[in-house]
Amino acid sequence: MTVSMGRALNQALADALSEDPGVLVFGEDVGPLGGVFRVTDGLTARFGESRVFDTPLAESGIVGTAIGMAMNGLRPVVEMQFDAFAYPAFEQITSHLAKMRNRTRGRVSLPVVIRVPYGGGIGGVEHHCDSSEAYYTHTPGLTVVTPGTPDDAYRLLRDSIASPDPVIFLEPKRRYWAKGELSGAAVPMDRALVRRTGRDVTLIAYGPMVATALETAEAAVEEGWDVEVVDLRSLSPFDDETVCASVRKTGRAVVVHEAAGFGGYGAEVVARVTERCFHHLHAPVLRVTGFDIPYPPPKLEEHHLPNVDRILDAVARLQWDDEVVGGYRA
Amino acid sequence: MTVSMGRALNQALADALSEDPGVLVFGEDVGPLGGVFRVTDGLTARFGESRVFDTPLAESGIVGTAIGMAMNGLRPVVEMQFDAFAYPAFEQITSHLAKMRNRTRGRVSLPVVIRVPYGGGIGGVEHHCDSSEAYYTHTPGLTVVTPGTPDDAYRLLRDSIASPDPVIFLEPKRRYWAKGELSGAAVPMDRALVRRTGRDVTLIAYGPMVATALETAEAAVEEGWDVEVVDLRSLSPFDDETVCASVRKTGRAVVVHEAAGFGGYGAEVVARVTERCFHHLHAPVLRVTGFDIPYPPPKLEEHHLPNVDRILDAVARLQWDDEVVGGYRA
Amino acid sequence: MVHTRERSLLPTEEPLSLLRKDGSPVEDSPLTMPDDDVLLELHRRMVVGRRFDTQATALTKQGRLAVYPSSRGQEACEVGSVLAMRAEDWLFPTYRDSVALVTRGVDPAETLTLLQGGWHLGYDPYEHRVGPQCTPLATNTLHAVGFAHAARLKGEDTAALVLLGDGATSEGDTHEALNFAGVWRAPVVFLVQNNGYAISVPLSKQNAAPTLAHKGVGYGVPSVLVDGNDVAAVYAVVREALESGGPTLVEALTYRIEAHTNADDATRYRTSDEVAAWLDRDPVDRIEAYLTSRGLLDPARRSAVAAEAEEFAASVRDKMNVDRTYDPAALFEHVYATPTRHLREQAAALAEELA
Amino acid sequence: MVHTRERSLLPTEEPLSLLRKDGSPVEDSPLTMPDDDVLLELHRRMVVGRRFDTQATALTKQGRLAVYPSSRGQEACEVGSVLAMRAEDWLFPTYRDSVALVTRGVDPAETLTLLQGGWHLGYDPYEHRVGPQCTPLATNTLHAVGFAHAARLKGEDTAALVLLGDGATSEGDTHEALNFAGVWRAPVVFLVQNNGYAISVPLSKQNAAPTLAHKGVGYGVPSVLVDGNDVAAVYAVVREALESGGPTLVEALTYRIEAHTNADDATRYRTSDEVAAWLDRDPVDRIEAYLTSRGLLDPARRSAVAAEAEEFAASVRDKMNVDRTYDPAALFEHVYATPTRHLREQAAALAEELA
Numbered sequence A, B: 001m002t003v004s005m006g007r008a009l010n011q012a013l014a015d016a017l018s019e020d021p022g023v024l025v026f027g028e029d030v031g032p033l034g035g036v037f038r039v040t041d042g043l044t045a046r047f048g049e050s051r052v053f054d055t056p057l058a059e060s061g062i063v064g065t066a067i068g069m070a071m072n073g074l075r076p077v078v079e080m081q082f083d084a085f086a087y088p089a090f091e092q093i094t095s096h097l098a099k100m101r102n103r104t105r106g107r108v109s110l111p112v113v114i115r116v117p118y119g120g121g122i123g124g125v126e127h128h129c130d131s132s133e134a135y136y137t138h139t140p141g142l143t144v145v146t147p148g149t150p151d152d153a154y155r156l157l158r159d160s161i162a163s164p165d166p167v168i169f170l171e172p173k174r175r176y177w178a179k180g181e182l183s184g185a186a187v188p189m190d191r192a193l194v195r196r197t198g199r200d201v202t203l204i205a206y207g208p209m210v211a212t213a214l215e216t217a218e219a220a221v222e223e224g225w226d227v228e229v230v231d232l233r234s235l236s237p238f239d240d241e242t243v244c245a246s247v248r249k250t251g252r253a254v255v256v257h258e259a260a261g262f263g264g265y266g267a268e269v270v271a272r273v274t275e276r277c278f279h280h281l282h283a284p285v286l287r288v289t290g291f292d293i294p295y296p297p298p299k300l301e302e303h304h305l306p307n308v309d310r311i312l313d314a315v316a317r318l319q320w321d322d323e324v325v326g327g328y329r330a
Numbered sequence C, D: 001m002v003h004t005r006e007r008s009l010l011p012t013e014e015p016l017s018l019l020r021k022d023g024s025p026v027e028d029s030p031l032t033m034p035d036d037d038v039l040l041e042l043h044r045r046m047v048v049g050r051r052f053d054t055q056a057t058a059l060t061k062q063g064r065l066a067v068y069p070s071s072r073g074q075e076a077c078e079v080g081s082v083l084a085m086r087a088e089d090w091l092f093p094t095y096r097d098s099v100a101l102v103t104r105g106v107d108p109a110e111t112l113t114l115l116q117g118g119w120h121l122g123y124d125p126y127e128h129r130v131g132p133q134c135t136p137l138a139t140n141t142l143h144a145v146g147f148a149h150a151a152r153l154k155g156e157d158t159a160a161l162v163l164l165g166d167g168a169t170s171e172g173d174t175h176e177a178l179n180f181a182g183v184w185r186a187p188v189v190f191l192v193q194n195n196g197y198a199i200s201v202p203l204s205k206q207n208a209a210p211t212l213a214h215k216g217v218g219y220g221v222p223s224v225l226v227d228g229n230d231v232a233a234v235y236a237v238v239r240e241a242l243e244s245g246g247p248t249l250v251e252a253l254t255y256r257i258e259a260h261t262n263a264d265d266a267t268r269y270r271t272s273d274e275v276a277a278w279l280d281r282d283p284v285d286r287i288e289a290y291l292t293s294r295g296l297l298d299p300a301r302r303s304a305v306a307a308e309a310e311e312f313a314a315s316v317r318d319k320m321n322v323d324r325t326y327d328p329a330a331l332f333e334h335v336y337a338t339p340t341r342h343l344r345e346q347a348a349a350l351a352e353e354l355a
């Protein structure tokens, strides 16, 4: 079945609501309106106001009450309307959602999913295009996942709802309308997937950049590079095994994300891949990321976002002419 | 003059208040009580209630009103009582404080300093020992500094108050009582300092870990390692020049911080140092950090915090016997 | 009227007003009717403001604006409150308040910069004493309180007027702002434009108090409920509040006639009957009826105002229809007062890429 | 008494009470005096609770606790509210509410685990229906609302009692929680123990409303002001509120006799006269005087209660004086339901280091 990512998410919510009476969906405008991206379209009509409902406009309130509900045995799936509007909930997420299980020595589970449409590329104005993954991935206790395809949107959301741990579920909003097959195949939630095999260099991407990385790989064929693309899917925990196997094979890697580079998620990827694969690397692992600036206005965002050319450029800088294996240059 | 870091901070506030009538100090308990760490001790008595005052208990309110005051020409210096209690202000910090100058094309400056006592090692209970620097350093528009000595506490705080940009001023609370000289020497706010020179390996540290790194360097002498210690001082912007000069010289480096390693600030240090010094490195840049867990309770924190032994261990893992320069091992 | 100690802490049960729906004056209103020249000016600016608003909505259809949140139907609030401001006062608006901005004198093209997508803000806040149009809900309430308190500390007679919606009253920041304002007795007017909805969410799901004005009670902040489609009443209430020297919470009952933005589909959450009922309470018609009945608005002035509105709209159209280029170097210039070395490097890399 | 439609939205001007300072009964109280056996139990638990509290403070001096926030002087709130709870109700306490916890039946050593520094929490929240003692102020109010609403959705007759301080009422979360509770009509009782200070900050710098109970008005949440040193009144108010099926905001006027914690120096911000005045309004003395005057509390029972308190304190002392070892493996076990590979690696590294 070919569906858009938005529909795949809607289907995942509907299936979870059908199968488990403890699942609730709530947030701002997720009820009759179906969410500003229509991800919850039709769910109130189908499951009723007590399972899918609008809340007062207060993100800390949404997450804080979700915590209370989860303590009382329910499985809330809440929506933050846009990335930057999750920040008012930061304290509840960081000090409670992430820490409750640890604090209580495992006695209190918080199976809460926080859906966050994130990233740019849709001509959105200020505060509507942040890539906030690094704030969450640095917070122990949170699971952070992000789909790059409709198929993963469906299964990662189902897995997130089923997870006993709180999950930050990052939805790449520019891919809501991108279509793909629902395979029905299961993939463990914490595993990365090699989306395209290649011998020369590994592109490590996630969420909105998976499609861009795959495009780059196609474009690279012309340049004579055989590019492998790894889709991380799970940002925390990180699948060292899959990523390092790829990088050890290719000896070169580029990490791609929309978020600002400085202190971004890519830094962790570079750091751990370098630690684990140092002697396999022909060149430092490079990053292609957003600039270290607030997300730009619509008319300028194209300059900020990683694109095929910029990724190809980084690939070109991976010291291809450096034939001395592990060569040392003063 | 030998003073504790706490006194040095107090002095910096007093001097700034004296010199500039636009400087205000406010927050929870910073008035008559002088703050829970007594950093603002005596300031209300000296400068009056309209310049140094207690606010209602609301961190978003404190930062949000500071933003308004700064828009109106004042220079607020606010205190978050402990690291984790700054999270309620996350939205104001991230969406406004960090972005106002950029949003207004430089027309509105926000010279606000947010003082955050951070880190552990003082037997504090939950939520009183977070190392939250990575959240701020990943946010463009913020300057993030942290002193490792009383001398830097004084001058970095003065510079922060004088800065036209918002500064997150992280105070390593376990070092409040550590004493040192006030040198009176000026050092640009955005520069790292080599605290100890050495030939074999660079320890990169900041805030509470500067002292620990220096101790490690002394202990390393016995092991035959000549250790250089770089104190970052400014976490954002990062002083590539000083750090890379050191690493290019030594060829080996370890980054140390208390915060959880995954997605921590150290990842950025590893990533950018590796990018810039790849062919000078004999071994991957390693990290010694807190574990990827919520900060532990007092009775267990010693196991979590980086210490001399753990840093020495990391140094030992820097492939010293690997005599092949830039050697490649499959 | 509202700040005397004797009055109850509670707002009135019925909204204060000066003009009835049909434009006839309310006899026993505790509010003072503004002078005739003020009323005429209020009318003129509402007509111009509405035309501007319609023009902006039209510009979204032509792809000239990224998005536009219309305030059609809310002109009495947008215009009444801004004209009540004194020169020294500051306005802290939201995304919905473009009409308020142009009424305050901000250039319409500069006003629309945010929504056009050219930059996050097009005007100089210090020029017209107007803070940036604020998107994260309720966050501007705290800026207003801080600003007003700073003015007080500096010995300046400046009050702040902050605009927010019914939905925004649910955010923690609104509460913290009201509380700080109450404790500091800061000269701030919180004008809640209760237009019945936060995007699709009706007020009944937002709050269970009899009115939003009741929220002032918990902070010791005097509260007023006003008919938000009665521009004379809004003007009178806001002016008095701004001059009071302390905080006031004003809830203005109004309605947004258009969808939340051009991207919204309002038929999903409200009926056309409801919209029709509010069209029948139109704020422009109301003041027009009153002024006409008083003989202050003759056909000549009416058409002069209409012509001015058309002209204004035409100039907005012209300005916005210009194809602009946007300099990517701007991305790096103002992140910090002095661009850091990292940013200079990134700017150079981008420049090279584009060369 | 408080939930009837006819009553004003506002709390009473004077705090509701059943017993005067001297223990004499208030004749015309709208509250219902608890049964004698309840009163005796309230007394007994207050005496035991206070002794526990003194013991805990003593343990800080011996280095057995990392920190202890005493609730001495607040026993009427701690004990009155908890005994008013039904078995099926849930308590959401703060760091200050250790006496409430032991009153609810939580093992004292488990209660003190957090403050002793052994772990972040020592008890099983599900065993006694007590949430973790919450440190980030006001955040537990939202947990209580969510919990109570979930109970409603599940068709269970469970109410939540959340404890917070005067200072915590200034946080945005308190507002959001009251608002959600109002809109959802969630069965939650917000008990604000107004002890006059948030660490060093007096109420006058925290809020400008006549009372904190006035904050309920803005949410449509019925509000009650009660004498927080009158255990009978606290019991009566909280019990009725818990049974009401909807939200209630209760402000209890009380005082913390000790410093904020053992680490605090209260002489920096309050006078000993002020403390003395409140010592004179002691909640334990008050109920004792009443029970004695009623002939319910004879010297025998009084000394039996005192002996029980001593015994309890001794057992606490014994339990806390045991030298414990803390297994570092615990650090990694419950960060996730199943430790991730990274954490297993880190746990192994630490184990090796310690081997």
Ligand SMILES: Cc1ncc(C[n+]2csc(CCOP(=O)(O)OP(=O)(O)O)c2C)c(N)n1
Pocket (backbone or CB within 6 Å): A028, A057, A081, A085, A088, C096, C135, C136, C137, C164, C165, C166, C167, C168, C169, C195, C197, C198, C199, C256, C260
């Ligand atoms: C903190 C935050 N959360 C969510 C949003 C997304 N959002 C934009 S407008 C809106 C509804 C606002 O309703 P209201 O306050 O009544 O103002 P109105 O749009 O009706 O003028 C929402 C939820 C936001 N801008 N900021």
Ligand SMILES: Cc1ncc(C[n+]2csc(CCOP(=O)(O)OP(=O)(O)O)c2C)c(N)n1
Pocket (backbone or CB within 6 Å): B028, B057, B081, B085, B088, D096, D135, D136, D137, D164, D165, D166, D167, D168, D169, D195, D197, D198, D199, D256, D260
């Ligand atoms: C969000 C947050 N900010 C700051 C603190 C630090 N802090 C701990 S207790 C306290 C005062 C609390 O006062 P109140 O709510 O009146 O409770 P009390 O201690 O008097 O019982 C403060 C500021 C905190 N725990 N949480």
Ligand SMILES: [Mg+2]
Pocket (backbone or CB within 6 Å): C165, C166, C167, C193, C194, C195, C196, C197, C198, C199
């Ligand atoms: Mg609205």
Ligand SMILES: [Mg+2]
Pocket (backbone or CB within 6 Å): D165, D166, D167, D193, D194, D195, D196, D197, D198, D199
């Ligand atoms: Mg208190």
